[in-house]
Amino acid sequence: MTAERVRVGLGDRAYDIVVGRDVLASAGREISALTKSRRAFVVTDENVARRHLDALRHALRESGIECAVAILPPGEATKSFAMLEHVTGLMLDANIERGDMVVAIGGGVIGDLSGFAAGVLRRGVDYVQIPTTLLAQVDSSVGGKTAIDTPQGKNLIGLFHQPRLVLSDTGVLDSLPSREIRAGFAEVLKYGLIEDAAFAEWVAMHTQAILTKPGAERRDAIVNACKMKARVVEADEREAGRRTLLNLGHTFAHGIEAAAGYSGRVLHGEAVAVGCGLAFELSERLGLCESGTAAQVRDWYAAAGLPARISDLPDLGATADEFMTMMAQDKKTRGGRIVFVLARGIGKAFVATDVEPQIVERMLGEALAEEQSTQTKA
Numbered sequence: 001m002t003a004e005r006v007r008v009g010l011g012d013r014a015y016d017i018v019v020g021r022d023v024l025a026s027a028g029r030e031i032s033a034l035t036k037s038r039r040a041f042v043v044t045d046e047n048v049a050r051r052h053l054d055a056l057r058h059a060l061r062e063s064g065i066e067c068a069v070a071i072l073p074p075g076e077a078t079k080s081f082a083m084l085e086h087v088t089g090l091m092l093d094a095n096i097e098r099g100d101m102v103v104a105i106g107g108g109v110i111g112d113l114s115g116f117a118a119g120v121l122r123r124g125v126d127y128v129q130i131p132t133t134l135l136a137q138v139d140s141s142v143g144g145k146t147a148i149d150t151p152q153g154k155n156l157i158g159l160f161h162q163p164r165l166v167l168s169d170t171g172v173l174d175s176l177p178s179r180e181i182r183a184g185f186a187e188v189l190k191y192g193l194i195e196d197a198a199f200a201e202w203v204a205m206h207t208q209a210i211l212t213k214p215g216a217e218r219r220d221a222i223v224n225a226c227k228m229k230a231r232v233v234e235a236d237e238r239e240a241g242r243r244t245l246l247n248l249g250h251t252f253a254h255g256i257e258a259a260a261g262y263s264g265r266v267l268h269g270e271a272v273a274v275g276c277g278l279a280f281e282l283s284e285r286l287g288l289c290e291s292g293t294a295a296q297v298r299d300w301y302a303a304a305g306l307p308a309r310i311s312d313l314p315d316l317g318a319t320a321d322e323f324m325t326m327m328a329q330d331k332k333t334r335g336g337r338i339v340f341v342l343a344r345g346i347g348k349a350f351v352a353t354d355v356e357p358q359i360v361e362r363m364l365g366e367a368l369a370e371e372q373s374t375q376t377k378a
Contacts, residue, residue, distance in 0.1 A: 004223050008142065008230045010162060010237060017142060017166040017226045019219060024055055024130065024169040027103075028063030031128055034164050037099045040067040041091050043114040045074040048106045048132050051175055056105055056130070067103070068094040076262040078109050079148045081157075087117045091125075101164070102127035107180075108140035108268065112155070115146030119161030129166045133176060134184025134218075135269050137168040138191075138225035143233045143243075149262055153329035154254050160238055168222060174214050178305075181211055183269025185304050186276075188221050191228045193276060193297065194245050197347030199224060204300045211304060244332060244351050248341040249275030251330045258326040259316040266313055273306040274313060282355070282363060283342040293345060310364075311371040320365035324357060 003020025018030065031040065040060060044053055049071045060067055070090045072078050096102070102125055104114030111129050118127035131141035147158025173181065185203075188210065192200025203210065209217035229246065236243040252275035253268065260266040280294035298308035307313050318326070324338075332339035334353060338360070343349045 004219075006223060006226045006230055008162075009234045013162050015163060015165050017168060017230070019137070019168045019170065019223050019226065021171045021214075021219075022169060023167050024052065024172065025059050027056055027059040027128075027130065027167055028061070028065055029059075030165055030167060031060070031065060031101055031103070032063045034128075035099060035101050035126065037097075037101060038064050038066060039096070040065050040101045040103050041094055041096045042067045042069045042103045042105060043072065043087060043110055043117070044069070044105045045072050045078065045107075045110055047074045048110070052105060052132060052172060056103070060103075065101075068096075072110070072113075074109070075264065076109055076149065076257075079113050079155075081148060081150075083113060084117060084148055087113065088121055091117065091121050096121065096125060098122050098125055100125060103130060104128070105130040105132060106136075107131065107133040108136045111136055111141050112145070112147050112158070115144070115161050115163065116148060116158050119146055119159050124161070126164045127161070129163045131166065131168055132172045134173055134181050134222070135187050136184075137170075137173075137222050138184060139187045139229070139246075141166050141168070142226055142229045144237070153326070154257055154262065156329065162237075168226075170214060170219050170222065173218070178211070179267065182305050183267040185211060186269035186273040186301065186306055188225050189300060189304075190246075190248055190272060190276060191225045193280075193343070193346060194228075194248050194341075194349040195347055196228065197345070199228075200300070200346055204303070207300075207304050241351075244339070245341055245349050247332060248343070248349050249273075249277075249279050251275070251327055251332065251338060251340055252278040254330055255323045255327040256310070256313065256316065258329075259318040259323065260314070266316075270307050270313070273301040273304075273308060274310055277301065277308050278310075278363070278367070279341060280343055282340065282360060283344070285359060285363060286342070286355070289343055289345045289348075293343070296346070309370065310367040313371070315371065316368075318368070320361045320368055323364050323368075324361050 144162035147155035253271035
């Protein structure tokens with residue numbers, strides 16, 4: 001299958017997303033076209049290093065690019081101030097300069113941390129994203145959002161720093177655990193839920209092929225999700241308006257992740273699946289969309305083996321009031337009011353700034369009561 005290129009049109013900061021099997025082998029050639037430097041700094045984690053670091057080194061060496069490497073612990077805890085200091089220190093020790101290239105190869109954690117480090121090192125060094133999870137290929141590697149987590153919340157310290165290139169090798173997904181593929185599927189379906197009902201239905205129809213077969217359906221799902229995100233980023237790079245729509249389900253999801261302690265107990269995509277269900281349920285309660293829409297969304301996620309309700313998750317041990325406090329730390333909060341992405345139907349999302357918190361807290365209280373009932377029965 002020939003690789004496909006999706007252009008993110010941002011003027012002199014435009015870049016390509018290259019999607020296809022075995023595009024990792026072309027990393028040296030692609031990066032050489034972007035810089036005259038023959039030096040790179042690779043950031044990865046222990047799991048990805050075992051599987052793909054030798055192939056990347058070989059590809060870079062073939063084009064005469066030598067690299068220093070930072071291999072970090074896997075997991076969300078790596079997105080921290082301490083690890084940011086550690087990585088930027090290694091970059092300085094390696095004498096990485098503005099003309100050199102940082103290469104992030106890994107999932108969203110590595111991409112976010114590496115992009116942030118590149119953005120602050122010497123006031124800005126170019127970087128390339130090589131995402132190795134489905135979630136990162138369709139979401140976090142595109143659009144230039146970089147960040148670390150803090151005790152107050154997820155992704156609250158960061159900056160916008162666009163990559164020079166994204167290389168999405170669909171072949172690297174073959175080695176992913178099925179749970180990680182399902183987590184990425186949550187974000188793929190999200191794009192259809194936001195603004196393209198036909199795409200949402202196509203994704204639902206091809207769920208099993210996307211999840212289990214390294215073929216055309218998975219590649220097409222990635223390409224189409226990237227095209228949608230590229231259009232949104234081009235129109236609103238710094239999330240002043242339309243780009244906020246990409247956070248459908250994420251206000252709830254970030255509360256779930258905070259309650260779970262940003263641990264592997266709940267993956268980001270799993271939290272997004274539950275969050276999207278809650279967003280559509282809230283939309284129904286506010287009379288914005290037809291009754292049964294939330295059930296349809298939850299059925300699609302459940303068919304992919306994803307949690308669809310809070311009661312499907314491990315016990316989070318949080319009250320509705322605590323959830324509201326965690327959600328209030330969301331980056332979209334304005335004037336102390338939580339901003340929600342709601343919907344008037346499948347593919348008809350919009351930004352709401354006037355949702356009464358009592359309605360949300362009541363809905364969460366009911367969901368958590370259902371969770372406690374499920375845990376008691378178990």
